Amino acid sequence: MSLTVEGGGVSIGGRWLVRQASVRVEPGRLVALIGPNGSGKSTLLRLLSGVWAPTEGTAALDGMPLPRVPRRVLARAVALVPQDTHIAFAFTVREIVAMGRHAHLGRFQREGAADREAIAQSMARADVSTIADRDATGLSGGERQRVLIARSLATEARHLLLDEPTASLDVAHALDVLALCRRLADEGHAVAVALHDLNLARRFATDAVLLRDGGVVASGPADRVLTPSAVGDVFGVSVTVATAPSPDGSSVYVFSRP
């Protein structure tokens, strides 16, 4: 049970978005993809989800190359929460979450008790049960983000990929979402999250992949990858470590331009 990209790369119009990248998303792990804008985080998630086929290298689910995995099988195994949360029509929140059951249902099959249970639980976990009957186009960006997270949970996929899920969330919901991701990982899910907030990444991720210019700079356990010097080097900033007077006494990174 693992989702991997090995020596993977994507080239579009002669430009390499990602080259020679290797990432492993395994059960029980929460992998943070860290890197500046344009470093290839979203591209890597697209490779892992099978949306894009690699130009070089391989992307595989349990050793089986993704292009050979039937689409519906892949949809039940790997879920992606996209960065773009635009919703074209006035579906209710519940209808959006129910879309996560698509790969579980036949073309003319209606939702059964198991589907409804999965939908209700997913909405509860992503904290959108109270807005289940609202028009999803009228929600705030953060609410829509959580609705799409609920939809990814409704797929019951064991691999969850989230593309900057906290980008439009307030502090409380950002903490909730990452705590949820970590809990899912602890329960045996394999989770990969593209993140911009390094302190959140250090706090919640078990592993980290540091990216720059489409290449993997370092990968491994989060505390060994996200060192002040490595992070400062990749982002081109100075990193000061401060011990936060928080309940767990953890340290935080403070950034400044050199």
Next chain:
Amino acid sequence: MSLALPRPPFAAVLIALLVLLVLVAVVAIGVGSVSIPPLRVARLLVAAIGAPWSGPDADPELVILMAIRVPRVLVAALVGAALAVAGAQMQGLFQNPMASPDVIGTSTGAALGAVLAIVFGLAAAHVAWLPAMACLGAGLSLAVIYALTTRRGRTPVAMLLLAGVALNALLSAMTAFVISLSWVRYEVAQEVVFWLMGGLDDRTWTHVWLAAPPVAIGLAAAIALARDLDLFSTGEEAAATLGVDVERAKQRVLAVAALLSGTAVAVCGVIAFVGLIVPHGVRLVVGPSHRRLIPTAAIAGAIFVVAADLVARTVLAPIEIRLGIVTGICGAPFFLWLLSRYRREVGA
């Protein structure tokens, strides 16, 4: 509009619309140069089941109903259902409530085929020639738009939209060219222009049997593709990760929409706005889910065109207004209202 409108139960909406369709159809069948009250229409129709309605012994009223009015109303209903469903599909595919079945050029292609059939005298030779040529035109324009926009199995919808604009312009120009060449033959030119305005005069059972199978197939296929279209509404990549074969779904939706709109043009000419306003209005009532939207739009579209045809042949009787003019006069203001609403929504 953050609160969803309370939606009436789907079954209730369907039943109400079906009842309305039957009522409108009975009225439409009764009204004409020889008017027959609705109750008598209903009685005659029920009595007509299994009874002969041609031959020397037949009731003259029944002959009028069965030979003239019933096929006309049936064709109107088929056309309305086809255009509304094709419109719902195009709006779902383009993720835009202002798309219509005309955007990819299929209707214009069908119109050109039909115009050629009229100009070359085929339409006068046999009643099936015009619909056949229209279907050929629709199929060819669909093939052209595929060929122009598909690269390595991918058909981006933005490309489809732009190629559709160009193809529409080209086909319209070719149609105008054909009309201008035939202008010296006054009757032919008149027939072409009238046909292009859309209408259901002199529609027979032949037209019913020509239109019914493709519309039935198209409707069934559209319902089968309904959930795929739902998943398009959060983007193609999201749809793909949720298990939709995006490119194949797109091609199927396009083919079904082309079949439906091509069939409609083939038996009734060009009638605007049905495919735009009906699905939009229906979406306001039953919500955007295509599993509810498509069957509801089919019935509502049928009601709309049967009613529009009734207006077209009664308002200035004995002169018939062309059907496309009626739908245009009803549809254009609605479209403008829609535009202003949409503009508010996007904050432009």
